[in-house]
Amino acid sequence: MPDSAALAYPVRLPSQRSRIERWLLLVFSVVALALAAAGPLLLDTYSISILIRSFLYGAIAVTLDILWGYTGILSFGQAAFFGIGAYALGLTVTQYDFTAPIVIAALIGGPLVAAATAGLVAWLGFGPKVSPLYISVITLVLSVIFVQVIYSGGDFTGSSSGLSNFDTFDIAMEGWFRIAGAFLVAVTAAGWIFVRSDFGRLLVAIRENEQRCRYCGIGTARVKALLLVGSAIITALAGFAYAGFNDVIAPDLGNFQFGTQLVIWVALGGRGTLIGPAIAAVLIDFISAWLSGSLPFIWQLIIGLVFIVVIVLLPQGLGPAVARLFLRGDSKPVAAGLVALPDADAAGSGAVPAVQVENVTRNYGSLHVLRNVSFTASPGELVSLVGPNGAGKTTLIRCLSDGQERSAGRVAIEGNPIDRLPPEACVRFGLGRKFQTPNVFDALTVAESLRIARSRQERLSVTRTADEVRLPAAAMRVVQATGLSSLLGTTVKHLSHGAKQALELAMVLAMEPRVLLLDEPTAGLTRAERSLIGEVLVELVRAHGLCILLVEHDLEFVRDISSRIIVLHQGSIVMDGTVEEVTNSELVRTIYTGEPHAVAG
Amino acid sequence: MAILFLDIITTASILFVVAAGLLIVFGVLKIINFAHGGFLTLGGYAALVTTQLEWNPWMALPVALLSGLVLGAIVERLVVRPLYARPLDAILATWGLGIVVVQMITIAFGRGTNFVQSPVQGAIPIAGETYSLYRLIMLGVAIILGAAMIGILQGTRLGLTARAVIMNENLSRSLGINSGLVRFATFSLGSGLAALAGALITPLLSVDPLMGVPWLLNAFMLVMVSGTSLISLGAACLVLGGAQVAISTYSSPVLGALSIVVLAAVLLRVRPAGFARA
Numbered sequence: 001m002p003d004s005a006a007l008a009y010p011v012r013l014p015s016q017r018s019r020i021e022r023w024l025l026l027v028f029s030v031v032a033l034a035l036a037a038a039g040p041l042l043l044d045t046y047s048i049s050i051l052i053r054s055f056l057y058g059a060i061a062v063t064l065d066i067l068w069g070y071t072g073i074l075s076f077g078q079a080a081f082f083g084i085g086a087y088a089l090g091l092t093v094t095q096y097d098f099t100a101p102i103v104i105a106a107l108i109g110g111p112l113v114a115a116a117t118a119g120l121v122a123w124l125g126f127g128p129k130v131s132p133l134y135i136s137v138i139t140l141v142l143s144v145i146f147v148q149v150i151y152s153g154g155d156f157t158g159s160s161s162g163l164s165n166f167d168t169f170d171i172a173m174e175g176w177f178r179i180a181g182a183f184l185v186a187v188t189a190a191g192w193i194f195v196r197s198d199f200g201r202l203l204v205a206i207r208e209n210e211q212r213c214r215y216c217g218i219g220t221a222r223v224k225a226l227l228l229v230g231s232a233i234i235t236a237l238a239g240f241a242y243a244g245f246n247d248v249i250a251p252d253l254g255n256f257q258f259g260t261q262l263v264i265w266v267a268l269g270g271r272g273t274l275i276g277p278a279i280a281a282v283l284i285d286f287i288s289a290w291l292s293g294s295l296p297f298i299w300q301l302i303i304g305l306v307f308i309v310v311i312v313l314l315p316q317g318l319g320p321a322v323a324r325l326f327l328r329g330d331s332k333p334v335a336a337g338l339v340a341l342p343d344a345d346a347a348g349s350g351a352v353p354a355v356q357v358e359n360v361t362r363n364y365g366s367l368h369v370l371r372n373v374s375f376t377a378s379p380g381e382l383v384s385l386v387g388p389n390g391a392g393k394t395t396l397i398r399c400l401s402d403g404q405e406r407s408a409g410r411v412a413i414e415g416n417p418i419d420r421l422p423p424e425a426c427v428r429f430g431l432g433r434k435f436q437t438p439n440v441f442d443a444l445t446v447a448e449s450l451r452i453a454r455s456r457q458e459r460l461s462v463t464r465t466a467d468e469v470r471l472p473a474a475a476m477r478v479v480q481a482t483g484l485s486s487l488l489g490t491t492v493k494h495l496s497h498g499a500k501q502a503l504e505l506a507m508v509l510a511m512e513p514r515v516l517l518l519d520e521p522t523a524g525l526t527r528a529e530r531s532l533i534g535e536v537l538v539e540l541v542r543a544h545g546l547c548i549l550l551v552e553h554d555l556e557f558v559r560d561i562s563s564r565i566i567v568l569h570q571g572s573i574v575m576d577g578t579v580e581e582v583t584n585s586e587l588v589r590t591i592y593t594g595e596p597h598a599v600a601g
Numbered sequence: 602m603a604i605l606f607l608d609i610i611t612t613a614s615i616l617f618v619v620a621a622g623l624l625i626v627f628g629v630l631k632i633i634n635f636a637h638g639g640f641l642t643l644g645g646y647a648a649l650v651t652t653q654l655e656w657n658p659w660m661a662l663p664v665a666l667l668s669g670l671v672l673g674a675i676v677e678r679l680v681v682r683p684l685y686a687r688p689l690d691a692i693l694a695t696w697g698l699g700i701v702v703v704q705m706i707t708i709a710f711g712r713g714t715n716f717v718q719s720p721v722q723g724a725i726p727i728a729g730e731t732y733s734l735y736r737l738i739m740l741g742v743a744i745i746l747g748a749a750m751i752g753i754l755q756g757t758r759l760g761l762t763a764r765a766v767i768m769n770e771n772l773s774r775s776l777g778i779n780s781g782l783v784r785f786a787t788f789s790l791g792s793g794l795a796a797l798a799g800a801l802i803t804p805l806l807s808v809d810p811l812m813g814v815p816w817l818l819n820a821f822m823l824v825m826v827s828g829t830s831l832i833s834l835g836a837a838c839l840v841l842g843g844a845q846v847a848i849s850t851y852s853s854p855v856l857g858a859l860s861i862v863v864l865a866a867v868l869l870r871v872r873p874a875g876f877a878r879a
Contacts, residue, residue: 074689124866124870127870129873130869130870130873131873133633133689133825134869134870134873136689136692137821137822137825137866137869138866138870140818140821140862141822141862141863141866144818144859144862145859145862145863148855148856148858148859151855152853152855152856256814256818257814260696263693264693264697267693297704297707297708298704298708300700300704301700301701301704301705301708303700304697304698304700304701304704305697305701307693307694307697307700308680308694308697308698308701311684311690311693311694311697312680312683312684312694313683315687315690
């Protein structure tokens, strides 16, 4: 049942809001299509011919906005995909006759080549351990390569002068206007539905905190690769249409400057607004064409100046600034209901240890942070890792959840060796990790965050927003007891530190992990919240047979809930025993009070 | 063979001179100055003006350096300073700045290609061949520039504060270092060096408003693989510039033009630290 606290909040449900939006979108699309159909009757020939190009650019800007504005992938290489689509048509019809099969081959082949290129770029640019700037570097290189390839093609590609006067479609300019207009409307409407869906919120989550996404088990590299490929296909289609209409293509279509121009349009229109970039691309390209005759350089100068001013003073772009003049801030948070799921089955067989660590070592150069750490933990155990600062506790947690982290040794989660696997793969073995400082999605609401945490159990829709968040009992308990249930529509950045801690814990629990790694889960929480979380953890272990590894400084808390304690000191396990053994140990007391002779002895 | 060797070291020198300004800005400010190409073009036109005024061709260098320093100083205050916290936006804003500089130059000088008088002419015999004297001078310039910059960084108080800001800006500030001033000085100097490089390369090439773009791309890639170290930059220029010369000579100039960006991109994928020590 939907949670009563959430429903008491007098707001529309997401599905109701999205239904209203869908109607509005339909109305706008119909009006836009009608304008595209009627345009040729109202405009002069020159404007028509310019707007065809501007509409195609507008559609590209929409896909670039999804990449950059929403997902944070700054690509300078969209121009290359446009060029690939354009040259696919130009090259095939100059080499072969203009027949239906040839044209269809070009129509399919161009986007295919663009998609393959985008796939290669994604493979290079979204690899593990690659800096976020690298995708910008590699897309920039792509556009440089494109131009050089065309240059070196000699007569085949027309080199620097390009190809012109090839046979093309027998479509009048009015026809192209309607095609390009419909293309822009279709891409924008589809993009709008996509970014407003639950999956669209995942894009923002990736932009905001890719690491957290990966620890929710989401293969972000794959999502980003799919987005890049999708944008490449649409951009290549636009390039195909451009070549078909214009009958002149040149290497400039795919160069770095054009790629950057697209970025400028998106930034001016307002990144992450979808409509803004579309309007900006169409308007600026149209005005540029008109002014290129009378004051070409001045106009470019103005665009450059406005661009700088917008980036410095209005990073959200002109679109939102203009919209704010007319619209009141009406984006009230949309609540969703909570639905409790029945308890999952209790633990597995128990035959396999939940966590198996053998001789794990971690070096930073000559610094040994962990040396030969070995232990096993079974389902139904709550093992606390204690030790002074710098003992290697957090490093150990890191080595258990990311196969790239350790220098040597073996780790298995629920019997699955993690080898060199990335976090998202480790998570799929049943791991959940809560970070030391709250690691959440600042731009998302509480409900959206929880839904993304659940995305492996319940697929995120690419067209719809769900009305409810379905949570397993443990996550539900944390959400309700900490008051998050009444804050479902609140943006996470407005939450208190404690509420963010609770949210991250709830997100991890929502993933229904079998092995839980908690790095100081109660830091910054009140005493009451702390004991509540203690209760939840104990219940997870006792009733559901989870295995929990807990890093904690509060020894009282540790004593109350642990079934076993491992003491780390200077990167090695110095003690592994029951709560009584450890708390009564002379050794542990000296480690904490720092008397050096006792450690050696 | 001797010619190839000379081509490689002089090409590496030219690349080093062009990329050095970009590197110090990246090192201290942690932003990529995409206006670097625009400043380079500015320096090229400073040399052109010197030629048109029939001054001594060597005067092109101080004129270019000064114009770059002044423009860099203005731009740092107005555009770059508000963007310290947004490094990706700084790339975009400086690219916009590059557009503005190039358009202003176009308005003033037109789109045409111009030539600048070289301060020295001809070739000299070296290692059994005759070789362009100006290219050999570029080798000397690169060595002097590199040595001077390392000397400033290692041997002066300004260099010490700059290195402190490179390593840990927050800590430097808490120790009373005026990091804003360090940034200001660095950006101005980087811009000045870009313009100086523009004036230095123009005797070898023609001057036109878009001359900066290919240099920007190559310098950008070289800095990406060098991190913040001048020594790494020197190594990167020698290896990648050498590859460019070798590929242009033995294969095709088109592939040669691509070699720096492509090899650097591949290198960054295989080894994200590039030529810098990881």
